[in-house]
Amino acid sequence: MSAALDPARSVIPSDSDLVRAARGLPVSRTPVWFMRQAGRSLPEYRALRAGTGMLAACQDPDLVTEITLQPVRRHGVDAAILFSDIVLPLVVAGVDIDIKPGVGPVVATPVRSVADVDALPPLEPERLVFLQTAVRQLVAELGPTPLIGFAGAPFTLATYLIEGGPSKEHARTKAFMYAEPEAWGRLLDRLAISAATFLRAQVDAGASAVQLFDSWAGVLSAADYAERVLPHSRAVFDGLGGGRAGEDRVPRIHFGVGTGELLPLIGDAGADVVGVDWRVPLDEAARRVGPDRSLQGNLDPAVLLADRATVDREVSRVVQQGRAARGHIFNLGHGVLPDTDPGVLTHVVELVHELSVSPARP
Numbered sequence: 001m002s003a004a005l006d007p008a009r010s011v012i013p014s015d016s017d018l019v020r021a022a023r024g025l026p027v028s029r030t031p032v033w034f035m036r037q038a039g040r041s042l043p044e045y046r047a048l049r050a051g052t053g054m055l056a057a058c059q060d061p062d063l064v065t066e067i068t069l070q071p072v073r074r075h076g077v078d079a080a081i082l083f084s085d086i087v088l089p090l091v092v093a094g095v096d097i098d099i100k101p102g103v104g105p106v107v108a109t110p111v112r113s114v115a116d117v118d119a120l121p122p123l124e125p126e127r128l129v130f131l132q133t134a135v136r137q138l139v140a141e142l143g144p145t146p147l148i149g150f151a152g153a154p155f156t157l158a159t160y161l162i163e164g165g166p167s168k169e170h171a172r173t174k175a176f177m178y179a180e181p182e183a184w185g186r187l188l189d190r191l192a193i194s195a196a197t198f199l200r201a202q203v204d205a206g207a208s209a210v211q212l213f214d215s216w217a218g219v220l221s222a223a224d225y226a227e228r229v230l231p232h233s234r235a236v237f238d239g240l241g242g243g244r245a246g247e248d249r250v251p252r253i254h255f256g257v258g259t260g261e262l263l264p265l266i267g268d269a270g271a272d273v274v275g276v277d278w279r280v281p282l283d284e285a286a287r288r289v290g291p292d293r294s295l296q297g298n299l300d301p302a303v304l305l306a307d308r309a310t311v312d313r314e315v316s317r318v319v320q321q322g323r324a325a326r327g328h329i330f331n332l333g334h335g336v337l338p339d340t341d342p343g344v345l346t347h348v349v350e351l352v353h354e355l356s357v358s359p360a361r362p
């Protein structure tokens with residue numbers, strides 16, 4: 001039975017295992033959810049999405065609600081993550097972006113100059129009514145299960161705007177960052193404001209936690225990240241407002257891929273929880289981020305394509321190494337791969353719960 005439906009586990013979302021782990025409080029068992037848990041690994045998602053474009057789906061509150069709930073019902077994960085995309089704030093503001101199947105976000109007119117930066121339209125909060133409707137519907141449906149709201153971090157969004165689409169090296173992005181430091185600062189300022197507006201709308205409507213995705217920040221040196229990116233990510237968290245962690249504000253998760261060298265900085269940007277990919281074991285990551293932050297991660301998503309014995313061994317290793325952290329939210333090191341057997345995801349949820357059940361908080 002899923003945690004969401006089990007009356008014995010009924011708590012309010014703000015006192016759920018996910019929120020408690022994020023704050024470093026004792027939990028009944030390690031909470032688990034998966035990045036990209038909604039999406040192409042689920043046949044019910046493919047059925048519901050048939051005939052509707054990705055960006056249209058993201059702006060339809062009933063579709064968003066249903067797609068977000070699908071993995072909660074199926075897997076019994078300890079959190080829902082809003083079905084949306086990091087480019088949505090730009091799309092809603094009026095930037096011409098499409099999400100091409102199997103490719104990712106493609107920008108019609110890439111940002112390559114100060115004039116391009118200044119021409120970017122601001123995100124008016126009034127345009128986010130559809131988002132708040134979806135969040136309110138979800139909070140009502142989810143009961144005790146927390147909803148995670150999210151946004152893309154300024155750097156990762158800048159890579160799409162400047163490259164014009166997905167890229168591996170992000171060379172144009174870095175060239176712009178070095179050659180046009182003022183325009184770079186202005187671009188990231190704007191992206192920080194729109195990310196904060198997007199997150200604020202979700203929190204105001206009832207999201208219990210937020211995750212800032214800086215997926216591609218790992219391509220930067222620590223020095224460049226600290227000087228040219230971190231202040232803008234911090235501005236997103238600052239723009240969210242609220243009190244200190246553990247009191248009157250929702251926990252903040254901050255994630256990027258290949259960020260082993262950046263982990264302490266990712267935390268310093270204002271996270272309660274640092275997301276870790278599979279490259280750095282969680283006990284080592286705990287040393288790097290220090291005792292004041294929790295960790296999220298970090299099973300290699302490719303492990304889920306291997307045999308059951310390998311899956312079980314690796315899940316158990318991650319649960320074990322996660323004990324070194326102040327608090328641990330089990331997740332993958334990056335998103336669910338489309339070919340993943342959904343049955344394996346359900347099995348991982350059950351196994352994490354079994355391995356981590358604690359008598360401390362029955």
Ligand code: CP3
Nearest residue numbers: 035036037038039083084085086101102103104213215335
């Ligand atoms: O379940 C969830 O995690 C919530 C939904 C979610 C999506 N995108 C749905 C989606 C989230 C949190 C994102 C974030 C996102 N989008 C990120 C950061 C996370 C990460 O993976 O690093 C990034 C970089 C993007 C940009 C983006 N959007 C990419 C690279 C792609 C994949 C392109 C492809 O088709 O392979 C998308 C499209 C996208 N976003 C899909 C989904 C379910 C696939 C769309 C489809 O079903 O056709």
